[in-house]
Amino acid sequence: MSSERQQPALGEPVIRVDGVGKTYRMYEKPSQRLWQALTGRDGKHREFHALRDVSFQVRRGETVGIIGRNGSGKSTLLQIIAGTLRPTTGTCQVHGRVAALLELGSGFNPDFTGRENVYLNGTILGLTRAQIDERMQQILDFADIGEFIDQPVRSYSSGMAVRLAFAVIAHVDADILIVDEALSVGDAFFAQKCMRFLRNFQKHGTLLFVSHDAAAVTNLCSRAIWLEDGQVRMEGSAGAIVEAYMAQQHARGRADAVGEVVHVDVGVERRRQREEACREDFRKKLMDELGVCNRLAVFEFDPDRAGPQFGAGGATIVDVALLDAEGQPAPLLSGGEVVNLRISVRANKALESTIVGFYVKDRLGQRLFGDNTYLAYRNADTSMAAGEVIDATFRFRMPVLPSGSYMVDAAVASGSQDDHTQQHWLHDALEFRAVDETMRHGLVGIPMAAIEIARRQGE
Numbered sequence: 213m214s215s216e217r218q219q220p221a222l223g224e225p226v227i228r229v230d231g232v233g234k235t236y237r238m239y240e241k242p243s244q245r246l247w248q249a250l251t252g253r254d255g256k257h258r259e260f261h262a263l264r265d266v267s268f269q270v271r272r273g274e275t276v277g278i279i280g281r282n283g284s285g286k287s288t289l290l291q292i293i294a295g296t297l298r299p300t301t302g303t304c305q306v307h308g309r310v311a312a313l314l315e316l317g318s319g320f321n322p323d324f325t326g327r328e329n330v331y332l333n334g335t336i337l338g339l340t341r342a343q344i345d346e347r348m349q350q351i352l353d354f355a356d357i358g359e360f361i362d363q364p365v366r367s368y369s370s371g372m373a374v375r376l377a378f379a380v381i382a383h384v385d386a387d388i389l390i391v392d393e394a395l396s397v398g399d400a401f402f403a404q405k406c407m408r409f410l411r412n413f414q415k416h417g418t419l420l421f422v423s424h425d426a427a428a429v430t431n432l433c434s435r436a437i438w439l440e441d442g443q444v445r446m447e448g449s450a451g452a453i454v455e456a457y458m459a460q461q462h463a464r465g466r467a468d469a470v471g472e473v474v475h476v477d478v479g480v481e482r483r484r485q486r487e488e489a490c491r492e493d494f495r496k497k498l499m500d501e502l503g504v505c506n507r508l509a510v511f512e513f514d515p516d517r518a519g520p521q522f523g524a525g526g527a528t529i530v531d532v533a534l535l536d537a538e539g540q541p542a543p544l545l546s547g548g549e550v551v552n553l554r555i556s557v558r559a560n561k562a563l564e565s566t567i568v569g570f571y572v573k574d575r576l577g578q579r580l581f582g583d584n585t586y587l588a589y590r591n592a593d594t595s596m597a598a599g600e601v602i603d604a605t606f607r608f609r610m611p612v613l614p615s616g617s618y619m620v621d622a623a624v625a626s627g628s629q630d631d632h633t634q635q636h637w638l639h640d641a642l643e644f645r646a647v648d649e650t651m652r653h654g655l656v657g658i659p660m661a662a663i664e665i666a667r668r669q670g671e
C-alpha cells in the first residue's frame with residue numbers, strides 16, 4: 213500500500229483497489245499452525261478467501277458505503293485500505309492521510325493512559341507533538357470522558373474507548389476517514405456529535421462508511437459497494453445498491469415461507485372528508501387490541517446535556533418539553549398520537565418579531581420534520597420585551613417512528629422567514645426514544661386515514 217500527503221484534485225481517485233484478495237490459512241488444530249510457524253513448512257491446512265479479486269476506486273470527496281452480511285469481508289477490506297492489513301494479492305493505493313475507526317481499541321495501547329494514547333495515535337497519524345498539544349483540549353472536549361483521560365485505557369468501558377478513538381480521528385486532519393458505524397454509537401448525544409462531525413467532514417473529505425443499517429447508507433452515502441462472500445456483488449448509487457441488497461435479504465428471509473396469495477374482500481369505503489387525514493390511524497382500536505403501539509420514552513430538558521448552541525444572544529431557549537395531548541408532562545407517549553412540543557424562550561433584549569422553530573432528527577442527525585411559528589403568526593404581534601418569556605407550542609400528530617433515539621433541535625430567531633437573525637439555536641435540546649419495533653421500513657410512519665382494496669373485472 214502506498215500513501216502520500218499530496219491530495220489529488222476533487223473528483224480524482226484517492227483510493228485504488230486493484231484485484232485485492234486476502235487468503236487465510238485455516239488449520240484444523242492449533243498445533244498444526246504452531247508447526248508451520250516454527251518450521252516454516254506448509255502444514256496441513258485449507259485456504260479461506262476472505263476477499264477475492266476486489267477492484268474499485270473512490271474519488272476525492274465521495275462518501276462510499278460498504279454493505280454486506282456478517283463475514284462478507286467488509287472489515288478485511290477496510291483494514292487493507294487503512295493500511296493495517298496486507299492483501300495476499302493485488303494492490304491498494306491510497307492518497308492522503310487515512311484515519312480509521314474500525315476495530316474497537318485496535319489503535320490503543322491498553323497500558324498507556326488515554327492522554328498517552330492520544331499522543332501515540334496522533335503521531336502515527338502524522339501530527340507533530342506541538343500539533344497534538346495544541347489540539348489536546350479540543351480532543352478532550354470531544355471525548356468528554358473527564359478524569360479517565362489520565363487512567364490506563366485498560367480501565368475504560370467500551371463507550372469511553374469509542375469516545376476517545378472518535379475524538380482522535382476527528383482532530384487529525386484526515387483526508388480519508390474510514391468509520392464502522394457500529395462503533396460510532398455511544399449515547400445519543402455523542403452519536404449526534406459524531407454525525408455532525410461526519411456531515412461536516414463530508415464537505416471536504418473522503419469517507420468510507422461501513423454499516424449494517426441500509427437506511428444509514430442511503431442517507432449518508434452517494435455511492436455504495438455491496439460485498440458478498442469476499443467479492444464485489446454490486447457497485448453503484450447508494451439508493452440502487454441498498455434497494456438490491458435489501459431485496460436479496462428479504463428474499464433470503466422468505467425463502468421457506470412460500471404460501472398462497474390471499475385475496476381480501478373488503479367493502480370499499482366512501483371517500484371521506486379531507487380532514488379525515490388529520491385523524492388518528494383508522495386501525496387504532498385494532499392496534500390497541502393487538503397491543504401494537506409505538507411507545508416513545510421522553511427525557512427531560514437538561515441545558516447542560518444539550519448539544520452545541522449558537523446565535524446572537526438576543527433570546528435564550530429556557531425549556532423544551534414534549535407533552536401529551538392535554539399539555540401534561542408524560543414520560544411515555546406514542547407514535548400516532550397528538551402531542552404538544554413546547555419551547556420556552558426568554559428575551560434578553562427587546563425583539564421586534566420573534567420566530568420559534570424546531571427540528572426532529574433521527575440518530576444519524578437527519579432532519580425528519582420541523583416547523584416554526586412564522587406563518588401562523590405572520591400578521592400578529594410577536595415582539596418581546598427584554599426579560600419577557602413566551603411559550604411556543606406546536607401541536608401535531610407524532611409520526612410512528614422506528615425504534616431508536618431522536619433529538620429535538622430548538623431555535624429562536626427574529627425577523628422574517630427569509631431574512632432573520634438566529635438568536636439562539638440549541639442542538640439536541642431534548643431526547644426521546646421510540647422503544648417498540650412496530651415499524652421497520654422508512655424514516656417515519658404516518659397515520660393511515662383509510663386503506664382500500666377494490667376488486668375489478670380483469671381486462
Ligand SMILES: Nc1ncnc2c1ncn2[C@@H]1O[C@H](COP(=O)(O)OP(=O)(O)OP(=O)(O)O)[C@@H](O)[C@H]1O
Pocket residue numbers: 236237260261262280281282283284285286287288289
Ligand atoms: N485472521 C483471520 N483468520 C481467519 N479468518 C478470518 C480472519 N479474519 C477474518 N476472517 C474471516 O474472513 C471473513 C470476512 O471477515 P470480515 O471481518 O472482513 O467480515 P465483515 O463483513 O466485516 O463481517 P461483520 O459484518 O461481522 O463485521 C469471515 O468469514 C471471517 O471469519
